[in-house]
Amino acid sequence: MAEQTLREWLLTDTPTSRRHAKLSALYQGWLSFRSNTMAMIGLGILVALVLIAVAAPILSPHDPFVQDLGNRLLPLGTEGHVFGTDSLGRDILSRLIYGARITLYIVALVALIAPVVGLLVGTVSGYAGGWIDVVLMRITDIFLAFPRLVLALAFVAALGAGIENAVLAISLTAWPPYARIARAETLTIRSSDYIAAIRLQGAGALRIITRHIWPLCISSLIVRVTLDMAGIILAAAGLGFLGLGAQPPSPEWGAMISEGRRFILDHWWVATMPGLAIFTVSLAFNLLGDGLRDVLDPKAGE
């Protein structure tokens, strides 16, 4: 009974306070997101990933770093090693579980840096126009002109090897597309009547960009970020493979694949298991991105 009234309170057409209106809008977004089965599957996988990463020491059956050369390259389903062992006899399942932490770390760091830089550059460029636009967009072009991995390689070489620097390098190379999207959105928004209306109230450029343009750009950026996450995880793996990302003992999924590559014909599971993990997480991000696009697109609001 109480739940019923809460639901009604949240779905009301006549909110009674600011907080009520916000909560009501959130709840309606959640309802439309929940009706999208595929997006819920994606969200479920990602929630599971977070839980696994948090509970890694409890969940993993073995220490991911302990080597056991007597039991190297055990096949799937071996007693005590469900996913088998790798070339140094380390339990693949435990390494995958600990690898979830690294994956989340990469995802979080990139998601914090690249879209924020892109949003800033794109909206300022799009709103200001004129020579500011020209300068910022030409800088963006320069970043876009390099192949992403090569540019990241150069950055890592300059900053030093390691997962943090690899992520930083990836972020630095990942922001230009976000800047382009944000600029394109800004160009359509800035000439709209509601921006003209707020300009007629004497609002400055800073207020218009942060309060009026950002909220409308962020939804498409979030969608784009979730869709890009797969590529970002792979790029981090690629850098790891080149010896510039995650360093050897660390159970980063991409590094695990490149390690297993040597035995891929005889011992396929060593490379396949982390590959499946990357595949699953990437898919989850893609599904989530699709679902978020349906919810966040303001034009879709009835």
Next chain:
Amino acid sequence: MNMLEIDNLNVWFGRARDRVDAVKDATFTVGEGESFGLVGESGSGKSTILRAITGLVPTWSGEIKVRQDPVPKKRPKSFFKSVQMVFQDPYASLHPRHSVDQVLGETLFLHGFREIDARVVKLLDDVGLGQKFRFRYPHQLSGGQRQRVAIARALAPEPKLLLLDEPTSALDVSVQAEILNLLADLRQEHKLTYLMVSHDLSVVGHMCDRLAVMKDGEIVEVMDVAALYAMKAVHPYAQHLLQASV
């Protein structure tokens, strides 16, 4: 005293070869408390005049005076306290992510008002929207309700001159009448001066005291509403327009 004086206003878009002269040597005055209409076909430069007055179109020359004060190229904040505008399409003039409360609250905040809560309540009452609309988002409102919110936003700084850019053309006929009556009531109540753009002569006839007929960016005739009803236009185009709208 004249509320608004427009003298040899020219507005253009583009540069050099691509230049389009949208308004050519427009001259007219609007007295204090008067309601002045601008009529003409689509593309005749009516709305452009409003946008030039508010500074939304920066490429203009000539003189614009509000209460005898020449308006500088960069509009000061005080300008927006006395001149406000209502846009044509209420579906495009409200931020899709801002609730009615946010729209009005931010406007009041920008104009330095205090007691924002009480003022938001009063504005909503003024435009005939109840409190239940206060926390709604634009997509929860009908076209007429949105236009009322837009009118409330324009009234928030307590302006003297309201520029109306075809405020009813995007609405249903029955809602049009409501909005026009609301505007007429508000004008009396707040002693406002209106400059209203429309392509609908009956709307202008209902709302305005005098009107200017525009064609191809030029004002071809200024007349009062009595002449409109008597169909006594001098310029052939104005005459043609009156004939067509009977």
